[in-house]
Amino acid sequence: MSVLLTLPIAVWSFLMFAHFWEPNRAGQIAIVMTAVFMIAMFYMMMRTRTTYRWRRWFFVAMGLLFPVGFIHTVIAMRGTMGIPIEEMIAGRTPFCFLPIPLLILPAALTKTVVFPGSILPGTGMAGAGMAAMAGMWLAMTIVVGKGWCSYLCFFGGIEEGMASVAKRAKLKKIDTRWRYGPWAVLLAMVLLSLALFDSVYCMWLCPFKAVSEYVAARNTLGMVQNGIFIMLFASLVIVLPFLTKKRTQCAFFCPFGAFQSIFNKTSVFDVKIDKTRCSPCVLCKTACPTMSLTDESIAQGETLMSCMKCGACVDVCPKDAAVWHIKGTDVASNPERARLLLLYGAWGMAIMFGGTIIAGGLATILHVFIK
Amino acid sequence: MTVRAKFGYTAAGMTVCVALLVPFVLMGAFTKGIAGLGLHVDEMYSGGPKVRTIQAAGYTIDIHRPVYPHLLQLEKPFVQLDWKPVSALPSHVSDVVDVDGDGQPDIRVSFDVPKDAKAALRVNVEALNPRYEAMQNVGKEKFSRLIVRGDDAILVRIPLARR
Numbered sequence: 001m002s003v004l005l006t007l008p009i010a011v012w013s014f015l016m017f018a019h020f021w022e023p024n025r026a027g028q029i030a031i032v033m034t035a036v037f038m039i040a041m042f043y044m045m046m047r048t049r050t051t052y053r054w055r056r057w058f059f060v061a062m063g064l065l066f067p068v069g070f071i072h073t074v075i076a077m078r079g080t081m082g083i084p085i086e087e088m089i090a091g092r093t094p095f096c097f098l099p100i101p102l103l104i105l106p107a108a109l110t111k112t113v114v115f116p117g118s119i120l121p122g123t124g125m126a127g128a129g130m131a132a133m134a135g136m137w138l139a140m141t142i143v144v145g146k147g148w149c150s151y152l153c154f155f156g157g158i159e160e161g162m163a164s165v166a167k168r169a170k171l172k173k174i175d176t177r178w179r180y181g182p183w184a185v186l187l188a189m190v191l192l193s194l195a196l197f198d199s200v201y202c203m204w205l206c207p208f209k210a211v212s213e214y215v216a217a218r219n220t221l222g223m224v225q226n227g228i229f230i231m232l233f234a235s236l237v238i239v240l241p242f243l244t245k246k247r248t249q250c251a252f253f254c255p256f257g258a259f260q261s262i263f264n265k266t267s268v269f270d271v272k273i274d275k276t277r278c279s280p281c282v283l284c285k286t287a288c289p290t291m292s293l294t295d296e297s298i299a300q301g302e303t304l305m306s307c308m309k310c311g312a313c314v315d316v317c318p319k320d321a322a323v324w325h326i327k328g329t330d331v332a333s334n335p336e337r338a339r340l341l342l343l344y345g346a347w348g349m350a351i352m353f354g355g356t357i358i359a360g361g362l363a364t365i366l367h368v369f370i371k
Numbered sequence: 372m373t374v375r376a377k378f379g380y381t382a383a384g385m386t387v388c389v390a391l392l393v394p395f396v397l398m399g400a401f402t403k404g405i406a407g408l409g410l411h412v413d414e415m416y417s418g419g420p421k422v423r424t425i426q427a428a429g430y431t432i433d434i435h436r437p438v439y440p441h442l443l444q445l446e447k448p449f450v451q452l453d454w455k456p457v458s459a460l461p462s463h464v465s466d467v468v469d470v471d472g473d474g475q476p477d478i479r480v481s482f483d484v485p486k487d488a489k490a491a492l493r494v495n496v497e498a499l500n501p502r503y504e505a506m507q508n509v510g511k512e513k514f515s516r517l518i519v520r521g522d523d524a525i526l527v528r529i530p531l532a533r534r
Contacts, residue, residue, distance in 0.1 A: 016394070085511045086519035088416055089526065107410055110441075116416040120406055123522075135402030142397070143390045197413060197441035218511065268382040328379025341383045345390040352394055 002046040005340065009042045009347055016352050020359065026370040030362035037061070037358070038351050045343065049336065051311030055150065056160060062354040063157015065361025067211040070094075072364045074213050077124055082216030088116035092124040094213070097137045097148075098155075099202050101186060101259035102193040115199045140353065143345045145267030146260050149250055149290075149308035151350040154357050155208045159249050162241035163289060171243040179251065179291050179306065182258035189255050207232035207249055250308070251290040257306070264305045269324065269342040271314060272331045273301040277321035284313035284322045301331065309342065414438040415514050418451035418526065423472055430459040433524075434470055437531060440515075447530040449515040450503075452480065455524035460484045470503065470529075478503050480527055482518055494518035496529050504530040 013035045022028055041054045048054075074081055074094075083093055095117040106114045113119060118126035137148075144151055185205070192200040203215065204225060210233035215225045232253075240248035250257050264270065273284070278298065285293040292307040303313070313322040314335075323335035324342060389397065411417070418435050425432040433453040440446045450470055454460055465481035477500040482492060496506040506529065511517040518527045 019394075084519075085514070085517065086521065086526075089418065089514075089519060090521055091412055091417065106413075107408075111408070111410050112413050113410050114413045117412065119410055119412060129406075131406035132398075132402045134405045135400075136398050138401045138405075139393045139397040143386055143393060195443045197415070197444045268379060268386055326376075326379040326383045328373075328375035328377075328382075330376065333376070338383070341387055344387050348387075348390045349393065 002043055005046045006039060006043040008344065009351070010039050012348050013039050013351050013355070016355060017359070020356050022363065024363075024367075026366035027359075027363040029370065030359045030366055033362060034355050034359040038347075038355050042343070042347055045347075050315045051339065051343070052315045055311060056164065058350060058354060058358075059150065059157045060161040060164070061157065062154050062357050063159075063161060066154040066157075066357050067361075069357065069360035069364050070212055074125060080216070081213045083213055084216050085218070087125070090124075091116060091118035091122055092126045093117045094125045094127055095130040095133050096212075097133060097153075098206060098208075098254075098256045099193075099199045100134060100137055101256060102189045102199060102201055105190055105194045106197060109194070112197070114193060114197050115202070136353070140349050141260070141263055143349055144309075145263035145269070146257075146305075146307065147267070147269070147309040147342070147346050148260050148263075149254075149257050150310040151346045152353050153250075153256075154354065156247060156250055158211070159237045159241040159247045160289065162238055163245045163247055165242055166245060169243065169245040171240075174244060174246070174291070176291065176294065179304075181252035182250075182254050182261075182306075185253055186255035186258040201255060204228060205232065207236050207253075209233075245289070246291065247289040251306070257290075257308075261305045264307060268327050269309065269338060270327060271303045271307055271309060271311075272323055272325040273298050273303075274321045274323055274331045275299075275301045276332070277319045279319060279321075281318065283316050283318065287312040287316040309346070311339075314339075415440065415444065415446055418528070421453075425468065427454075427466060428461075431455060432466065432468060434468070434472075438515075446513060446515040447504075447533075449528045449530045451526060451528045453521065453524040453526050455521075457484065457520070457523050457525060460525065462486075464525075467499070470500075475500070478529060480529075482525070482527070484525065488520065492518045492520065492525065494527055496527070498532075502532055504532050506530075 017031045017035045021031060041058050044054045045051055071081060093116045095115060099115060103113055103115060106112055118129045119131050121129045140152060141148060149156060189201045207229060209229035214229055215222050217223045217226055236249040236253055280298050289312055290306050290308060292304040293313060297304055314324060323331060324339035325331060325335060326338045415438060419438045420436050421433045422436045423434045435451040437448060437450045439448045454464060463483050467476045467479045469475060470477040479497040479499060482494040491510055493508050493510055494506060498505040509516055511519050515528055515530050
């Protein structure tokens, strides 16, 4: 049965990876390895009826291999991870999805994109352009909603990996008010981006600049900016996930994650707590990496809107009370069917987006050994 | 099965169908849609549209429309001039430029053009019209005050005096 359920994903993998087939041997090996890995992870999800730990292998691999491929490309093209001002003027700053919510208001009010990239495909690191990234985000968000943060974000894997290192959380008491952090950062960044007409988050607060590209430190200001990036990365992505076993950057800081939470309202899939089965032991609350379960929400049988459908709570529940759910249906009615439908969409997108990132990073490493 | 449940399952099935369409139809359609919105990159980065070209000895100087900062943007207004092609520029450029096209010289711009494409550039600008700010030995300090290499061009941005 598990093999049969995995078959559509295997076909999809073949279609997607055939599209990205590379002429060189290292690239080909990387693509085959990635395809096998993605299919194997899905098969294990079907076979074990668990989601989180297999998804996590993929997610961490994507988080670790994205910087490998990206930094290699940046260094090969520019010779440095710092963005020189002339590259910004030429519109060759690569655009990721994180600033999308911050650019909407300036674009809506003045038709101006406050980011030094290229709207259409451009040369160098401009790549496919900002319209392509925004188009991809929109299309994939329709499918996965807030699940973006569990299946498609190529930054979250690093902290998810760090959160998995320690066996037990060393820092257990976390003030629940930190959960509002992403919304506060989102509001502040939207207003500041509009007022200053600048992609303020990218210029000042993005922790992932430390593992992608940063502002070229031309002066003291540039040094301060880079110092902030490194400090935020070290604390929110490395140290705090290790201490708390939570995805602290996602849970307490990421403005894109907060924005993406809105799409939990439009998505047909969610996670519910079956109150007839719940004891409540609150293991789900402890396991949730983004603190999207509280005593109150468990009592109501709901997750908070920040739930990113990673499946940690579902897998850990000893009573099968935390369940995958399709809106409109009974909570107890066939959660496995809901999980399967969610995973077909989400894993399909993960193969298409994350799979190419993993294959790219692997190919970069393999190039060292295979000519 | 209730009507709500039927709707739920239909929507879930449709989501899977939409996923199938993402790489073949939707991504391209949304990308085209966004590209067709008529958005443009902030002129503080792009330098604004070119309005005039001056023919010099073997090379041209493109003059862009002045760029004014938005409400709280932390830059001065500036005008961008492009010297191109780089291969046709002498080793030292010194040009008097009529930026606003009124027939009167506005600025004198002088800079060296090193053969090494990676060598740092420095520019001096003498303001012959008080509307423009002079610059002494400026590299790439700010978006409104710089000299950099572009694609086969040398770009100089001269700040405008506040009116």
